[in-house]
Amino acid sequence: MNSLAPVALTSAFAYLAAKTLRGKRREMEKPIANLSVDLPKSLKDTKYPAKLHNANVQNHLNEKDAAFLICGNHVEGVKYCDISKPFRQERYFYYLSGVDIPNSTILYLTSLKKLILFLPDVNSDDIIWSGMPMSIEEASKKFDVDEVHYLKEFNNIFRMYENDITKLYTTDLDNFKVNESVFKSLLDSKKIVAKDEKFFNSMDEARLIKDEYEIEILRYASKINDNCHLAVMSALPIELTEYQIQAEFEYHALRQGSRTLGYDPICCSGPACGTLHYVTNTEELKEKESVLIDSGCEWMNYTTDVTRCFPINGKFTKEHREIYEAVLDMQAQTMSLMKPGARWEDLHILSHKVLIKHLMNLGILRNEFTEDEIFESKVTCAFYPHGLGHLMGLDVHDVAGKPNYEDPNPYFAFLRLRRELKANMVVTNEPGCYFNEFLMKEFLEKYPERTKMVNFDVLKKYMYVGGVRIEDDILITKDGHENLTGITSDPDEIEKIVSKGLSKSRSNFHVVV
Structure with a gap:
């Protein structure tokens, strides 16, 4: 990890730099200056129940x-x-x-x-x-x-x-x-x-089980959160470090009335995107290809929890795009089955099976093994060790999930939700795929039968990506589900948002303070 080197600025240069940075701030804010959300009518002149x-x-x-x-x-x-x-x-x-x-x-x-x-x-x-x-x-x-x-x-x-x-x-x-x-x-x-x-x-x-008042709070918080994620994607010219990504998110949250976040934000770049709960948030973005931000606004004590990934230069690299589309497919296939009566363990297992197909197609997992053999080996826990999602509400990992952290099966050991879905539950859907050397050692080196299923020559090509997680907040309805998260996860749309922000400023201006 590279630390930021302090730069001494003369008073005159500091003034000019600050003036230019303020100008860039104003310029960058034009597309997002009017971000706002309207308080739901159902919450006006009503009391928390x-x-x-x-x-x-x-x-x-x-x-x-x-x-x-x-x-x-x-x-x-x-x-x-x-x-x-x-x-x-x-x-x-x-x-x-x-x-x-x-x-x-x-x-x-x-x-x-x-x-x-x-x-x-x-x-x-x-x-x-x-x-x-x-x-x-x-x-x-x-x-x-x-x-x-x-x-x-x-x-x-x-x-x-x-x-x-x-x-x-x-x-x-x-x-x-x-x-x-x-x-x-x-x-x-x-x-x-x-x-x-x-x-x-x-x-x-x-x-x-959330009542209508709580659901309206979460809808409102989700709109605030959408705007914050959009602002981060749109403002890369003034985001030179991970902590500036965090600052951009928190700035727009506060502007919209979210005085606190639901948890410490995860703002990582490059290989650090493979660290699941990365909270260092200090590295420079230069010479990196990928960004992962996992951050959720809190409003009236209810929190959101959303993760988005995007390319730093506005265009996904081949490997980054491939992993992104794999995770997007994991999320889409599990999302389609989210409704009352669905067993969360089944959806979680489905996400692993989808990942197996993609990793085999990419050559990271060897095709001389069958999908069933790879599934039984649990080798995908080396790339996707956490659960598909969790309950959400007053706490980001809300109560009543009935997890079993003593489960010896690595597919379920970190699964925070172990029950059937019911109407008016709010859950996250957050599959991921990571390239983390520690995870590899933990899940591969100890088990030779898993190691032989991985093509490490192909794997090396993806290590720079770090990881991809796509996370949305989902309300289970009586007939299916409603996605409370509105910020796009479509890779083409993400490229357009990031590229549009980058096109606002192509100067070489760079200040490290």
Whole structure:
């Protein structure tokens, strides 16, 4: 890996360079300056359906005289420093509340189907530095709850219902310790049930099936994400390094209201495209042929997860195009079968069988072996070790997938989804093909029967590509599926987008800072 060499610039040259770069920024933004998405009408003047979500969990739990008591995350400080870590709301709490306020608490009474929100107490010092917090009246209008109180009223409110509660379910007790003086007597109660497997399973199964409100959030987030990927493809003249690709994506995400990403973006080039969760994002793009960007915008705490690959110079090389079309075929064939009742394991196995055909046609896998022999050998795990996809929602790898990471079969060991598809599940479809020396050693050298199936002379011609992954976000509908991802994956269209961006600027201007 080559590190970036710092370049000293005089004040005058720095000024001219910055002015030119700003000019290029303005020039590059012309085709994408008006990127915007319209807020779905279905989300205007509506509330996040918190009470429905609590009722869904209750239906799975099947207990009438219980209660859910969950405290959201608090703002954490950075050790040995007076700044705070970025706030991320606890996902189970958000699913049951729709509240993104730190240090909030909810109480749901299953017998009454009543949801009560407790806001953190008002601190006058905080007002001086951070302004007025949300009031009880504002929270009552914004959130789908029956009552809103400040946390100091918790014990008085809880005593009103305590005798009607047989079990008090919570996720864990850690967040309650921040307000231990309020919850002290409650935490010692025999009624409280923390980290209960049945409760977690009930919440997971409820989150598995998305309601219309959640689906509209994901559609909106997907449109933001499409624009960000388009911007990256269109702006190569000002993307000289992997971290500038990341910066371009995050810039357009923030412009559209996505304040955070769902996960650390993967922005890699050349051979690094073969590293599955590459997050170094520092290498220069020069003398590389391929780019892979795996990045997803988050909006209202729901995330997208999309991967696109494109050629740096606007035209796929022969080998890059061949691998790209193989992966595109893997995705298309599995996509055509995505509907309720389809078994995810079957779709995953199909993607491997499609890859076998392509690698045999390219000569990477030897034709003296049959497709069945190659499949039984599991040699394609050296090129495609991960699963076809996973559930997606409040978390990028959402809950309820029922994986089995102890499965001795390498086809399934990293498969995050092991169940039948149902309507209103949201999954990713992300097959890939990689040329990674470590993967080769892991899956080939230890097993001579696999090694003899690979033509390493042909394989060498593809190593520079690194890898290709094509990932879309898919909503399972009652009759089939809907692809929430709109950014093109057609290789001809991708070439046109990248080439159009490159044609905007053909100067030799280059600044390393």
